[in-house]
Amino acid sequence: xxxxxxxxxxxxxxxxxxxxxxxxxxxxxxxxxxxxxxxxxxxxxxxxxxxxxxxxxxxxxxxxxxxxxxxxxxxxxxxxxxxxxxxxxxxxxxxxxxxxxxxxxxxxxxxxxxxxxxxxxxxxxxxxxxxxxxxxxxx
Numbered sequence: 001x002x003x004x005x006x007x008x009x010x011x012x013x014x015x016x017x018x019x020x021x022x023x024x025x026x027x028x029x030x031x032x033x034x035x036x037x038x039x040x041x042x043x044x045x046x047x048x049x050x051x052x053x054x055x056x057x058x059x060x061x062x063x064x065x066x067x068x069x070x071x072x073x074x075x076x077x078x079x080x081x082x083x084x085x086x087x088x089x090x091x092x093x094x095x096x097x098x099x100x101x102x103x104x105x106x107x108x109x110x111x112x113x114x115x116x117x118x119x120x121x122x123x124x125x126x127x128x129x130x131x132x133x134x135x136x137x138x139x
Contacts, residue, residue: 022103029101033109040097040114043072047079048093048118055081056089056120069095077113090119 047065055061061081069076074095081091094115099105 025102026104029099029104032101033099033104033112036097036099037112037114039072040074040095040112041116043069043074043097044093044095044114044116045118046072047074047076047095048091048116051079051081051093052089052091052118052120055091061091065091065093069093073097088119088121090117092117 047068050068051061051065054064062076062079065079065081066076072095074097077094077096079091079093092115094113096111096113098111099109101109
């Protein structure tokens with residue numbers, strides 16, 4: 001009498017499908033982590049630029065960095081907005097962005113952090129005066 005291997009083959013197929021499903025979820029999570037990382041860096045860059053413009057004109061750079069971070073879906077973690085060095089103003093902003101996923105949040109990667117710095121030398125120039133200056137240079 002020949003032995004049947006139907007039960008063993010079914011078990012192998014179930015295990016293979018489970019492994020393939022887990023790998024697909026992990027790939028999706030890694031892509032989501034990369035996207036969150038890029039979005040966090042963009043939010044940090046925008047926050048630092050907005051804050052340095054505000055701070056160099058005497059306004060509160062921290063509140064502007066926080067507003068811009070929130071508008072980009074991030075949370076402001078730190079803002080070093082007191083970087084006046086003579087005529088230069090330097091701002092350093094760190095933001096956190098949540099990571100969506102199935103597997104990665106289970107192992108502790110719920111948020112990504114990004115840091116950006118911006119420096120402005122002198123006072124900000126209005127867009128109208130920049131346009132007038134650039135038109136004057138072309139002639």
